[in-house]
Amino acid sequence: MRLYKFNEYYCGENYLDVQIYPEYLKPRKGNRKRKAKPTSEVQNALNQNNRDRYVCRLLNHNFSPKDYWVTLTYDDAHLPYSFDAAEKEVNNYIRRIKSLAKKKNLPAPKIVKVTGYGERRKRIHSHLVISGELAAVELKNKWRDKNGELRGRITVDALEFDKFGVEKLANYIIKHINENKRRSGKSTYYRSRNLEEPMKKLAVRRITNREVEDIRTCTDYSVFEKIYPEYEFIRPEYYKDESTQERAVYFNEHNGGYFFLLRFYKPGYWK
Numbered sequence: 001m002r003l004y005k006f007n008e009y010y011c012g013e014n015y016l017d018v019q020i021y022p023e024y025l026k027p028r029k030g031n032r033k034r035k036a037k038p039t040s041e042v043q044n045a046l047n048q049n050n051r052d053r054y055v056c057r058l059l060n061h062n063f064s065p066k067d068y069w070v071t072l073t074y075d076d077a078h079l080p081y082s083f084d085a086a087e088k089e090v091n092n093y094i095r096r097i098k099s100l101a102k103k104k105n106l107p108a109p110k111i112v113k114v115t116g117y118g119e120r121r122k123r124i125h126s127h128l129v130i131s132g133e134l135a136a137v138e139l140k141n142k143w144r145d146k147n148g149e150l151r152g153r154i155t156v157d158a159l160e161f162d163k164f165g166v167e168k169l170a171n172y173i174i175k176h177i178n179e180n181k182r183r184s185g186k187s188t189y190y191r192s193r194n195l196e197e198p199m200k201k202l203a204v205r206r207i208t209n210r211e212v213e214d215i216r217t218c219t220d221y222s223v224f225e226k227i228y229p230e231y232e233f234i235r236p237e238y239y240k241d242e243s244t245q246e247r248a249v250y251f252n253e254h255n256g257g258y259f260f261l262l263r264f265y266k267p268g269y270w271k
Contacts, residue, residue: 010200
């Protein structure tokens, strides 16, 4: 039996991510051995997974089925000549949306935005997640130029949640973020200032070697069902290591500890 740290991320009232890793205890008196730390492979995998998971946690925490998934595209007459020009267009759109909400005495909309290129035609476009203060038709009407013509096609759909929240949309956003970083070396991801961070709690609990073995072999997760009785277990998350392989559990040979990422949800929320 050993101590494990539980980093708990409460995403709204319905989703919970838990990152579990060994507690690195201070050496006993007289023992000068340094504290064990994660290996570089484990730490790199943890860092990458945390970056990817953050977007999904942010969306699950701040948005609901009442909010929108918006896609902005351009026709040939309005097609921007560069990525920066497209960013300027969509940022102006966001300002128009915020201005309209303020004019109608509505709360400032929460917004997450990313711009990228299509897989097939490589046409530039933008995706936004927008809270539902304004009606869909109002969001569409703001995608017009100064002559009142639409800049291109705009789709406004209600967010669809399942037991993973809006994970598919989050992964799509993350894909564009990573592509933009590889292409330009900078992040083009935007989030409005009024987004709230998921609540994070830290706990330290003891887990027996038998329970760890059952978790590692994916045969028994009952220990977590007892800890989080209000939630239902979904599945372990997968770490992405440097060789692009995916593993649900990492074993750190340096300290003999396991690393887990688990996800939970409250059944029936999205229905």
